[in-house]
Amino acid sequence: MTIQAVAHRGYPRKYPENTLSSFQAAIELNFSHLELDVHLSKDGIPMVIHDHTIDRMTNGTGRVVDYTAAELQQFTIAGTERIPTLVEALALLKGKLRINIELKQMGNMYPGLEEKVLQVIEEMDAIQDVVMTSFDFDALEHMRTLSHDIPIGLITFSCSTAILDWSKSVNATFLSMHYGFVTERYVQLCQQQQIQLMVWTVNDKKVMEKFKHDPSILVCTDELEQWIETVHAATTA
Template sequence: MIIQAVAHRGYPKKYAENTLSSFLKAVELGFSHLELDVHLSKDGIPVVIHDHTLDRMTNGTGRVVDYTASELQSFRVKQDEHIPTLEEVLRALKGKIQLNIELKQMGDYYPELEKRVLEVIEAFDMLDQVVITSFDFDALERIRQLSRDVRIGLITFGGSKAILDWSLEMGATFLSMHYAFVTEHYIQRCQDLGIQLMAWTINESSVMKQFQEYPSVWICTDELEGFMDVLEMSGSI
């Protein structure tokens, strides 16, 4: 059984976000897609964690960029997990689930983040299994300069014609938008242009039910089993 939805940072309601356990649980539940976040360590290794700092999710403190990958992996996430490298994640998930890799870039905060992430993806021969996304236009433009083949997509709050124009110019076939700003008109425009629209992050069952009227839109959620319950009640699974 395939659940056509995006598991946000894995399954953060029951497992530590952005950890191998969290990702593998999403796979076990049958979700079609998984979203994760990537930073760059001091020694230039792509690592998977959401925040630019360690304080919220680990027993460490300070900025991710100030530690080597080895040092980062010595910190504990919820006591029994570690910060995985992107290489670890791809090795564990290759052939199992589609990946939405969000670059946590801010201007040039992480020099070579785009290059290093793409190198790992290509090393695992997984261009067909990933889409690279970011709030940062420049980061995605750098990715496109490095590769015409990898799928890319903006993350936005609201939508506009300018975003669609940019997407067409960059060959971006994915768009991640805050669910509150998704309109029926924009859904149709994305369909017409061949852009996959994803609504983030939907955790309320009432909103999940509303979006069932638009099956072309992927739902991104923390509530994996809650979403499955909504599908079951509607007879979709």
């Protein structure tokens, strides 16, 4: 059975986040979607890691942008894993679930990030497998100028109707929102505009209970097996 939810950075409660083993665990649990994060290396290679530095996740220190891809992959995560390239991640994930790629752009910290990511996606024939998201309006608007076809969506805390207006202006069909700001009215507005709403990051069982009965909302979680148990309990009650 396919689990209609988003595996946040794979399965980070059991495996190091944004690693191939974490992604494989989400695949094996039959999740429908997965979220990952992308930065750009010094030599222009899209790398899958959440933070702008490697300090928290690896045995190294410093900014992602200050190392080449080869140098970044010399560092280890939890002793045995390494930072994947976007190519490696897509090779594993393509055709198995929908991939939410978050562009970790900040202003112009990564010149060419959008172009490089799109190039990888096109070369791997994965446009139908992905949605591009970001907190950065400019990054998404730039991505839209590069491709009229690739799905895009904003990540936000608020539920302003101005976001829906902006989404319409750039043909954004996805919206990632903190669960605490979601209202019934906003869900209805997203449905009317044919925007797929995703709520993040839902790890508390009580919050899971709130969203499990609404199939129009994608729930993003670190607690993959807990979400499965919650949904299964609802379908067998």
